[in-house]
Structures are given as C-alpha cells and as structure tokens.
Amino acid sequence: MAPDLFSVEDKIAVVTGGLGQLGRQFALALVDRGARVAVFDVRTDEALVTAHYGDRAGDAGLMFCEVDVTERASLERGLAAVVGTWGVPHILVNNAGLDSPPNAPAAENGPFESYPLSSLRKVLDINLSGVVLCCQVIGGAMAEAGRGSVINISSIYGLVSPDQRLYTYRTQEGGGPFFKPVAYAVSKSGLLNLTRYLATYWAGKGVRVNTLTFGGVFNHQDAQFLQNYAARAPLGRMAREDEYNGAVIFLAADASSYMTGANMVLDGGWTAW
Numbered sequence: 001m002a003p004d005l006f007s008v009e010d011k012i013a014v015v016t017g018g019l020g021q022l023g024r025q026f027a028l029a030l031v032d033r034g035a036r037v038a039v040f041d042v043r044t045d046e047a048l049v050t051a052h053y054g055d056r057a058g059d060a061g062l063m064f065c066e067v068d069v070t071e072r073a074s075l076e077r078g079l080a081a082v083v084g085t086w087g088v089p090h091i092l093v094n095n096a097g098l099d100s101p102p103n104a105p106a107a108e109n110g111p112f113e114s115y116p117l118s119s120l121r122k123v124l125d126i127n128l129s130g131v132v133l134c135c136q137v138i139g140g141a142m143a144e145a146g147r148g149s150v151i152n153i154s155s156i157y158g159l160v161s162p163d164q165r166l167y168t169y170r171t172q173e174g175g176g177p178f179f180k181p182v183a184y185a186v187s188k189s190g191l192l193n194l195t196r197y198l199a200t201y202w203a204g205k206g207v208r209v210n211t212l213t214f215g216g217v218f219n220h221q222d223a224q225f226l227q228n229y230a231a232r233a234p235l236g237r238m239a240r241e242d243e244y245n246g247a248v249i250f251l252a253a254d255a256s257s258y259m260t261g262a263n264m265v266l267d268g269g270w271t272a273w
C-alpha cells in the first residue's frame with residue numbers, strides 16, 4: 001500500500017479564528033483526518049463553542065484557546081497550552097481575519113478619500129500584524145523544532161481590486177455612496193509578501209510558508225449581491241464553505257513538501273479574466 005501523501009495523522013495544528021465560518025471547516029477537516037487541532041479565537045466560552053461546533057466540541061482531537069492574535073502574551077499563553085497538552089505544532093493556519101469591523105461607521109463604506117484611518121489600523125492590526133505575531137510566536141516554535149507548515153489565508157481582494165460594480169446597487173438603494181473599503185484589500189495583499197519573506201527566511205529550518213487565496217464564500221448574502229457575484233465569477237457562483245478544505249489539507253501534508261513561498265488561488269476563476 002502506498003503511503004498517503006495527504007496524511008495529517010498525528011500532526012498538531014493551530015487554526016486561528018477557528019470559531020468562524022471557514023476556521024471551523026479547517027479545524028474539523030484536520031481532526032477528521034487524525035490531526036489534533038487547537039482553535040484560537042478571541043472568545044471561546046462554552047456557549048459559543050457549542051453554538052459553533054455542536055456535538056463536535058467534545059472531540060478528543062480538539063482544544064479551544066481564548067487567544068487574541070494581536071497580543072503577543074495571549075499567543076504565548078495559547079502556545080504554552082498546546083505544547084503542554086500535545087507538543088509543538090506542525091501546522092499553523094493563519095485564518096483569523098476582519099473585513100469591516102462590526103458596527104462600522106457609515107464612513108467605512110463611503111468614499112476612499114474619507115475612509116477612517118482608525119478603521120484601517122484596526123483591520124491591519126488583525127489581518128497583517130496579527131499574522132506576523134502568530135508567525136513569530138507559533139512559527140518561531142516550529143522553526144526551533146525544525147519542521148512545520150504555515151498557511152496564510154488571503155483573498156481575491158488581496159490579489160486584485162474589489163470590483164466595485166458588485167456594490168453599486170447598495171448606493172442605489174440609498175443611504176449614501178457604498179464602496180468596498182480599502183483596508184481588507186491592502187491587508188490581504190500584505191500577506192502575499194509576508195509569505196515569501198518567511199518562506200525564504202525559514203527555508204533552512206524546515207518550515208514551509210504558503211498563501212491560500214480564496215474567492216467569496218456563500219453565507220446567505222443578499223440576493224442582489226449573490227446575483228452580481230455569480231455573473232462576475234467564471235464558475236457562476238460563490239464557493240461552498242467546505243470547498244477550501246482540500247487545499248488546507250494539501251498544504252498541511254507532505255503532498256506539498258516542495259512548495260514554499262507560493263500562492264495557491266481557489267477563486268472559481270475570478271482572477272482568470
């Protein structure tokens with residue numbers, strides 16, 4: 001029997017933002033294939049974990065750590081919990097992210113010229129500085145152990161500009177001009193070169209670093225948005241929330257052993273035309 005190139009059996013993984021829509025998918029995809037997964041998220045009280053994971057919350061291969069990726073001390077506590085329970089992680093999925101902050105002021109979706117700098121800083125803090133910190137703390141431990149795979153989660157909006165035509169209907173609906181803001185886009189494009197930087201920095205330490213670039217995921221968006229997105233996407237639809245699991249497993253496993261510093265694009269063809 002040939003060895004399973006895609007095996008993640010007995011690997012230890014950290015998935016940041018693991019209580020979110022995609023983080024939950026990645027955590028369970030890894031656990032279902034024999035990995036042990038520490039979910040890092042800002043809040044991991046029991047009610048919240050149960051709401052997101054249901055019966056799976058009690059899986060032996062899962063642990064939940066209250067960690068803020070923007071705080072080094074918080075990350076160090078999270079890492080210590082994982083190391084104390086299972087050992088040094090082999091896999092880090094930098095998935096935690098923020099699009100527009102909740103309760104965003106109207107200016108947030110207004111013209112670029114008046115986009116609040118405070119909003120830019122908040123998004124960069126989580127999406128870019130947070131990933132840098134996760135790489136310093138968890139990636140650093142992996143480098144010391146001499147092995148590991150870091151997977152940075154980016155977006156089509158980090159590769160190309162948001163297509164503002166998708167959103168013009170919102171302007172027409174009233175309430176002032178609506179634009180997809182700049183912060184998310186620039187934070188996600190920053191990950192592409194962070195990936196290349198760390199891939200070369202850690203190449204001699206056995207830690208591979210790659211980016212996954214995703215297209216939009218269906219999450220009950222409003223009908224007009226879904227129609228506009230589908231018309232713009234070559235595959236004619238948004239992704240299902242489970243359609244990126246295969247890429248995470250591939251990058252976590254030995255199947256991708258010669259891949260580092262790369263960007264793998266799963267976007268239904270969005271950037272192909």
Ligand SMILES: NC(=O)c1ccc[n+]([C@@H]2O[C@H](COP(=O)([O-])OP(=O)(O)OC[C@H]3O[C@@H](n4cnc5c(N)ncnc54)[C@H](O)[C@@H]3O)[C@@H](O)[C@H]2O)c1
Binds near residue numbers: 070215
């Ligand atoms: N959903 C999409 O359409 C889509 C498309 C492309 C890329 N992505 C990327 O995929 C990743 C996951 O997206 P999602 O849609 O599942 O988002 P989500 O909002 O459902 O989940 C994000 C999670 O990150 C957590 N988080 C936020 N700030 C944090 C912090 N400081 N410390 C720890 N955790 C924090 C949140 O609590 C949440 O559980 C993000 O990086 C996102 O940019 C998503």
